[in-house]
Amino acid sequence: MSASIHSKILAGMAWAALAAATAAAGEVRVAPSSRCEGSAAAGMAMPSAADPYPLMAAGWGPEAGKGLMASRWGEDWSGLRAVGRAPAFKAMPLAGQASLSLSAELRLRHDQFDNPLQNTGRDFARSLLRGVVGADLRFDETLRLFGEMATGQVGGGPRAVGANFRNEASLQQLF
Structure with a gap:
């Protein structure tokens, strides 16, 4: 697994721990x-x-x-x-009636394959990371801006993976 993927996974785990601690404190x-x-x-x-x-x-x-x-x-x-x-990061007041809500989701999965398809000597491990961040900016009751960006990463393993795991960042929603 490349150092770049390792650093992204570690950064994601740190973000998830921070988000969990913040959520627990202000639940x-x-x-x-x-x-x-x-x-x-x-x-x-x-x-x-x-x-x-x-x-x-x-x-x-x-x-x-x-x-x-x-x-x-x-x-x-x-x-x-x-x-x-x-909760923290939700409906944070801005100027006038405006408010900002932030959201984040992080999924980290690690798979270890021993004797895949019952073939010895082909053991491998793979780490999967998916992350989504979003912001909801509400100017007033009638005007708002919402957007979400996502990323999917994979590291390790000789197997091919789908395109949804190989993107740096993509705009999921914007309205």
Whole structure:
């Protein structure tokens, strides 16, 4: 495995440890909602009013719990920020009504193959790294900018891997 891949993996592990420590320090307990509450003010209880329909039927995608959505663009932390309960890096106030939420996801996997396809002498190891970072800049209730970038890396092993593991960085979403 090249030194470049090792340094990327170590940097990713350090980032994950920092993110986990930050999340643990500022963890917010929010009971998952199975129904949309709706509100007059944006973010007080998102997504928008859709009762009596379940949250997943409101068009925002599956809820992961604790205010997290499967798609980061579906999250709105402004309601929790207004009452002082938003986690670190979520709905950080900027000038005026503007706020910024940051998100990150890191997946690291290491596989060890001994006697692949029952062939001796062909042992190998492979490390896989996938990372996604995102930002949600909300200027006010009607204007926002959202973007996500991702990377996929692989190191080690003689086997060919798919293109999704061999990209420096790619823009996943921007709207």
